[in-house]
Amino acid sequence: MVGDPNPTVSTRVDGPGRGPRYTIVQVSDSHVPAEGFPFDRVDACARVQASIEMVAAAGCIPDVLVLSGDVANQGEAEAYVRLRPVIDAAQRFGAKLLVAPGNHDDVALLRAHLLGREPEHRSGQPLRCRSWWRSANPSGSLP
Numbered sequence: 001m002v003g004d005p006n007p008t009v010s011t012r013v014d015g016p017g018r019g020p021r022y023t024i025v026q027v028s029d030s031h032v033p034a035e036g037f038p039f040d041r042v043d044a045c046a047r048v049q050a051s052i053e054m055v056a057a058a059g060c061i062p063d064v065l066v067l068s069g070d071v072a073n074q075g076e077a078e079a080y081v082r083l084r085p086v087i088d089a090a091q092r093f094g095a096k097l098l099v100a101p102g103n104h105d106d107v108a109l110l111r112a113h114l115l116g117r118e119p120e121h122r123s124g125q126p127l128r129c130r131s132w133w134r135s136a137n138p139s140g141s142l143p
Helices: 044-057 077-093 107-113 130-136
Strands: 024-028 064-069 096-101
Touching: 024 044, 044 077, 064 077, 077 096, 077 107, 096 107
Parallel strands: 024 064, 064 096
Antiparallel strands: none
């Protein structure tokens, strides 16, 4: 746990009858805006950076860094551009990066500007979660 005065950090520990253990760090719902601060008072990009620095200060070496929820506040390209140096710096851990976009994110812009990859679909298309829910819930109704 970050902030624990006596952190115990273990990664990839194999033992009798146990599989490997991994350390996963998750930063969720950062809502980084294209400029300024969301809600006019929170520097979301600095908060993400501070969270990652806290992990490093605790001596934690994550195997996976997860960005989830609404990475960008309104899905603008500039928001992902602002966050890119923070994520690049976090790669010093050697951790795998897993991004699970939220409903405010534009997946094509996120892929292009945060991950440096080609978009898999057109910009502006919303994420489709209904098909996953349908596979977990045969009626297809959303909660």
